[in-house]
Amino acid sequence: MADDGINTDGADEAGSATDTTQHGDATGELGEGGQKALVAERKARAAAEKSAAAAQKQLDDMAKRLQAFEDRDKSEAQKLAERAQTAEAEAAKASSQLLRYEVASAKKLPPGWAGRLQGSTKEELEADADALLKELGETRHRQSPSYDGGVRKPAPAPTDMNALIRQKAGLG
Template identity: 40%
Template sequence: MKIHLPAIGPDLPIHPRTGLTALGLRRNGQPIWPVRGASPDDPGEGDQDGGDDGPDVPPGTGDAGKQAIDRMKQERNEERKARRALEAKLAEYQKAEQEKAEADKTEAEKRAAAEQRAEQAELRALRLEVAAEKGLTPAQAKRLVGATREELEADADDILATFPTAPAVPAPKPTPKPDPSQGSRGGGGKPSAQDRAAKRLERLGIKNT
């Protein structure tokens, strides 16, 4: 936004080094020099958070010039307030984005840890399965190394070739217990103690009741 002040009052001085015309005169008569490279809306050093720092009204300025300067000061203050509000919103947005990024990072780390635990559990189950299929002992199963079934099977074959398992010794069959009822049956079996006692009583003439 450009504000053209009316040419009222004395001629404004020209800077001997920059060749720029002064913006106005202060109350003490000192000229207000423009800053080179600054836009008319942002004269540079004067646009800080120090409140109303617009140019003083040059001596001899009429009502129209004073009104123009007042409007310039008001607009500059409004722009400063709007800029501070935008900067606050930007800082709040950046903070929210940073917190969101941290939360997303935490969730990603949790998912990665859960996936790693699942892979490890699956590999342990696969190792036990291969060990059972190959007939490995528990000690040999602990030596299995591999990330896939093919690798585990190949490693199991190497273990069996290097450390062959001893053939399993069959357990002895239990000896059957004698059946006492077999002595009373006919046939050339050995008489039982009860039969011998009955015969002895019979020889003595005593009836066994």
Template identity: 45%
Template sequence: MHRKWWNLIRIRTIETGAEPGGGEPPQTEPPQSDPQANTGGEGDEKLGEHGMTALKNERRANKSLREQLAAANARIKEFEDRDKTDAEKASERIASLEKSNNGNAAKALRYEVAVDKQLPKVLAERLQGSTREELEADADNLLKLVNVQNKPNVKPDPSQGKGGDPKPHSLSEAISAYYK
């Protein structure tokens, strides 16, 4: 039993970089890895055959350790939660769900305002505000900026394209037309 706890502490120490019994609270979720970490990144082809093998082995070991860490954190959470009453567990779950619900409602409102104001979908996440009125005002400001950037600043050159005068067929015709 004692050895299992020591291994859990060692795993958490490696992950957080803190000393056992340190001042920082332990993380309850493993950190999110970079999506490029498990795929071939830039420069991987320069490693050669042995380097690629070593890199693949390292990534495989890293994935295994992350899975072990997640399992260990889940086990620690179980031990922390075993002394809680059902009411405390339910209140934590309700708080978590309310936080998620509020985030989803705010996101839905941003997209609603973006659709109503005919704002491009990619700009909907950039809207700021907590009420519909604030979001609409921000959408109006954002639309003004988008429309200003989309207006062409260059005036057309009348000498380009089809003009009123026919093109000369030879150099001598062009010279005589210039001096007329």
């Protein structure tokens, strides 16, 4: 197709509808043959866009099916790998917790304090338990209450009836 009199201002094909409204007189200058060619080109372009959209949709559907097919085969292997990884992590956690309780028991720490021990090896845990026992010992000595100067035994109760009546009456 010749471009004699066709819009050459650099506008792309997508803006051709606005070009015809802005340059309404330009379509009149094309002549009857040019207008027929322009209409035919627009129809062909619309058909090509529909065909491209359908092909893209078909391509997306095929990609989804391929991904589902690949995931089906991978999922079993991935599930097994995840289960193995979870089991290994739980075993390591249980082993670490057991080691903490063993050290706490050997050092005669209360069971609730076993989780506070820091370290990854038995030696590190034992050193931390010793430091914790030292801190607990110092804290216990500082915080023990003093009972010196307080009443040690209750006052004797009055034994005769006259003393009870005087006491209740506030006479002494």
